[in-house]
Amino acid sequence: MDWTLIISRAVEAGIGSEAIIYALAAIGLNVQFGYTGLLNFGQAGFLAIGAYSIAVTVATFGLPFFLGVGIGLLLAAVLALLLGIPTLRLRADYLAIVTIAAAEIVRLVVRSVALSDTFGGTDGLQAFSGSFYDMNPYPPGEYGIPPIIGFDNRSMWVLTVGWVLVAIASFILFMAMKSPWGRVLKAIREDEDAVRSLGKNVFSYKMQALVIGGVIGSMAGFIFALSRSAVQPDLYSTDLTFYAYTVLILGGAARILGPIVGSMLFWLLLILIGTGLENAVNTGTITFITVNQVGAIRLMLVGLGLILLLIYRPQGIFGDKREISLDAR
Template structure:
């Protein structure tokens, strides 16, 4: 077995574009779920809004990319307001139901045959990332990062932008979550009636949290679309949201580093297991499986790993065990 190959693929995935995308989506969820206790099961909708905003603006209407970025941010805010106004006054589960439905509505709208001219139907939209890669400062070629990983110049550029975004957003959240504003959010997560009785406008804070988390989700959408130079509706299904939750809980909710480390480890493990199995089958180390079965086995193994994690480390990697102990009281 070629262990160098397995490890290099896994490390590349751990810092690659998937990791960046899921990391940003999970940071958004961290604001909403981790800090405020809002169950947003429709993060995929915000990611789709980001991706399709730039894709439609450039590919369909021929307008500049940065206008698309602006439109994406504005639409993410509007989507959050639309979801929040009817549900945030109600119990937490209503938001969960409405967001999961909204995410499916967004996906079905952008893949609709009737809107094929605008959104491209199931084929999606391509050829909108030219401006972005035109700005690429890395000269063409392959970049080897010692000891054994490497990316081409396009991936280098998207990863540079992506991780800068991750760091910038994390720094902002680090500052604001230590402030009295962050304290109100955490208090709402614990008991919103108590917070109301102390004179805080709970609805407004929940809305701010939903909007901020949604806007961060749309950043993930920009990176998603640009990294693939394509926006395809079926990538933004509910699976996406659940993987983002997995990343968040793996790393530890309500921790700034949680989603970052969670995304890196999640994608490292996904590709490690996949490449490892493929190698083992190709080299006849495992002969009772074939390569076509790897996809399913991969999810089984990852799923088992997550179950074990939740049993033995329910707080995630960065969580505080004392906090989980409080829930049992």
């Protein structure tokens, strides 16, 4: 067993681009689900919109990178509005079904052969991240703490931008949730009729939460696309959304640090177990499974973890059990 490799991979995943992507996706869900009680099951769609906005703007149309960023943020807001208008007045599970359907629509559109000239079909798009990496201030080389942590200069640039985005999003959320605005959201999560009877436009607040969460989700999409220098439609399936929920619930919903710590821990554990098992299989320590089955085991553990968390510790690591909305209806 190569413990250095295993721990190194796990730690790198815990602070790497996956952790950033899922932290941002979960921060978005935290606004919607954690604080407001809205079930957005289509966060993957918002990530896809962010990722493809950059990719299509730059790779397909040859327009500037920052225009792509702007389009991504705008489209995410538009999608949230489109989804919210019909469903926010209805029961919670309608929003869940509509958002999950919308995310699938986004994925099916970008992977379609008919539109492959624009979106690249199932292969997706590449060659759009040049101007992003041109801004990279890190000179080539290895950075980190050998032998555990080591990133090349491109990764360092992605990580810097990504964690700064996480920090900004969390700070804004922190300020917003301390304000009377945040108070209205938390009240809506608990009983929207009571809030309505006090003269607050509940629909508008829910919409704001949906838009803000979706826009933060699109930022996760930016990092997803840039860190891989590629977009591929099937990476934005509903499983992504559910992993983000796992991350959020693991860290603790309705807590500012919940999504961040949840995401770091999620990836640390997932890679630790995955790499550990792979290593054990390769070195012959474990003989009854194959390397490819390790992936399935990882998936099973995510599902199992989500179930056990909700049953035994729905407040996650940081949450306050008195404050979570899971039992609300």
